[in-house]
Amino acid sequence: MASQLSFSFHFYCVVVCCCFCKIRTPSSSYAGLSGPANWGSLNPKFSTCSSGKLQSPINIIKNRAVENKKLTPLTRDYKLGKAILVNNGFNIGLLYEGSCGVLIIDGKNYTFKQMHWHSPSEHQIDGVQYAAELHLVHLSDSGTIAVVSMLYELGDADPFISKITNRLSDLAKDASAGYEEAHIPIGALDNKLLRKNTRKYYRYVGSLTVPPCTENVIWSVLGKVRTVSKEQVEALKAPLRAEFKMNARPLQSMNGRRVDLYDDKITN
């Protein structure tokens, strides 16, 4: 009886500990041995993170960006969509159900899939690292990824993040209670707030900034820097574990890549 009890207790412990380990031991992070410098060797699927030649993020040097008159305004058509707030482990994001947005680049449609934040910013402009960066991730039918990036400097609160601030604190409470994979439905958000300020953007070909660091991602980094409050940056970090709170991948080598500039003041 005693041994049976001890066996079930032992079994219970192993099961609980394994679940615990699965959540607690990430395959990659932003610190130590599992940090960005080692992502490429942590898993064969991540090898592009170290061997790739088109990696992101980069430092965009304004006076080296080439004005490209063939670039067109960023056409984005985001509808009111039901979103789910998620703790991706690496970052906090919003997942969208169904088709609630499209980005058109060179006549090709890229469906809006999800958005997530990094802080501090991953991309830099003339060596300036900003307080935060939003990535709007889109996917074409043929599997090409296009990301629109918005940089935020510290200042007034961002109206879009304001709409989800209460939910972010729910997510942080769930995280501290151990529910790190919490999904919080937040209903319909007006995505029009994300559509402003596309008169100027930087375009280059890069990669995902988290493993597996998939390449040939079409980046459009908006030239207009928005503002975010200090409290909002803290709210975006709160649900993340310590080794993910600073979730900017270091700058990657340009390897001869060119950054193009679209500026409607010049083009029109």
Ligand SMILES: *[C@@H]1O[C@H](CO)[C@@H](O)[C@H](O)[C@H]1NC(C)=O
């Ligand atoms: C691309 O998106 C636009 C805008 O939503 C839509 O009008 C058009 O039908 C789409 N084209 C294709 C091929 O899906």
